[in-house]
Amino acid sequence: MIVLGIETSCDETSVAVIKNDLLTANLISSQHFHKNYGGVVPELSSRAHLQILNPLVKSALEKSSITLNEVDVIASTAGPGLIGALLVGLTYAKGLALSLSKKFVAVNHIEGHIFSGFLMDDKPEFPFLVLVVSGGHTLLLLVKSFTEIYKLGSTVDDAAGEAFDKVAKLLGLGYPGGPKIQKAADIGNPERIIFPVAELKESYNFSFSGLKTSVLRYVQQQGGIDKIDNQHIADIAAAFQFAVVRALIQKLKKALDNFDVNSVSIVGGVAANSLLKEKATELANKYKKKIVIPNLEFCGDNAAMIAFRAKTLFENGISHNLDYKPYPALDEHSFLSL
Numbered sequence: 001m002i003v004l005g006i007e008t009s010c011d012e013t014s015v016a017v018i019k020n021d022l023l024t025a026n027l028i029s030s031q032h033f034h035k036n037y038g039g040v041v042p043e044l045s046s047r048a049h050l051q052i053l054n055p056l057v058k059s060a061l062e063k064s065s066i067t068l069n070e071v072d073v074i075a076s077t078a079g080p081g082l083i084g085a086l087l088v089g090l091t092y093a094k095g096l097a098l099s100l101s102k103k104f105v106a107v108n109h110i111e112g113h114i115f116s117g118f119l120m121d122d123k124p125e126f127p128f129l130v131l132v133v134s135g136g137h138t139l140l141l142l143v144k145s146f147t148e149i150y151k152l153g154s155t156v157d158d159a160a161g162e163a164f165d166k167v168a169k170l171l172g173l174g175y176p177g178g179p180k181i182q183k184a185a186d187i188g189n190p191e192r193i194i195f196p197v198a199e200l201k202e203s204y205n206f207s208f209s210g211l212k213t214s215v216l217r218y219v220q221q222q223g224g225i226d227k228i229d230n231q232h233i234a235d236i237a238a239a240f241q242f243a244v245v246r247a248l249i250q251k252l253k254k255a256l257d258n259f260d261v262n263s264v265s266i267v268g269g270v271a272a273n274s275l276l277k278e279k280a281t282e283l284a285n286k287y288k289k290k291i292v293i294p295n296l297e298f299c300g301d302n303a304a305m306i307a308f309r310a311k312t313l314f315e316n317g318i319s320h321n322l323d324y325k326p327y328p329a330l331d332e333h334s335f336l337s338l
Helices: 032-037 042-064 083-100 109-114 160-170 177-185 209-221 230-258 274-286 303-315
Strands: 002-007 012-019 022-030 073-079 103-108 128-133 138-145 148-154 263-267 290-292
Touching: 002 042, 002 083, 002 303, 012 042, 012 303, 022 042, 022 303, 032 042, 042 083, 073 083, 073 109, 073 303, 083 103, 103 109, 103 303, 109 128, 109 138, 109 263, 109 303, 128 230, 138 230, 160 177, 160 209, 160 230, 177 230, 177 274, 209 230, 230 274, 263 274, 274 290
Parallel strands: 002 073, 073 103, 128 263, 263 290
Antiparallel strands: 002 012, 012 022, 128 138, 138 148
């Protein structure tokens, strides 16, 4: 079976091909110009997707040594994401499926991340806990199979990645926030400042809005960012990063205490953070669980995870009609409840 996957949910245009269980292409075009605006501009993102998507599809097919007629399933991210960006990929994919009489599968972007660990040679083993940490979402899930995903907790306000972006902007580090914070934190002292993190003790939920506010108040107490030298900024970044990772690991530990699983997986853009990877690996080793963290190529938005998820859905008898609508926000009913 050959699956063509398309991802255009935000500011990465990506096309991938999975051919007989082998990933033969995963092309990603990043829209770096958004850093000039301090964040993603939706209209500009949509236009960039329109310009690059068709050439990327042609390149992916050439790299995989196949033609469009050989493709069995055409898949695209349907949400969550920026509505204009989603429409570009989804409409393109549905148009191809209609013109070629191919099967179409609409993929939940978060489900793509959840199973991105299966793109690695050493794959997660069911059942597994997965921590989804990205710019727009923070979720803790129990995954029993390709069709059984149970939501344990999510953020009640800001996602972890969103908090990284906002604090990076506050500290004058620029966009995107995750890599900028980590780079500064590498030379910072995380023990110089102790930032509090909300502890929602009766649940697996997260909250990062208060942490973001604590950083803001600290900067104000120092007389503003212009009064803080570079080393002090690095210390603030390190302390903030440490607080975020501490909050994530605390909930993951709680889940490991309460659920019998074989593996742990950390996915999403923030999974590229070195401190999070280090602490998650330490925790998994302590509990004697396999840990799977995708390579950097598969942490951010990519079509390989969309193609893989489409493949597992199709193999479980799931495909979609061409009137399928995009959804900008994550539906709370996307996952099962325990």
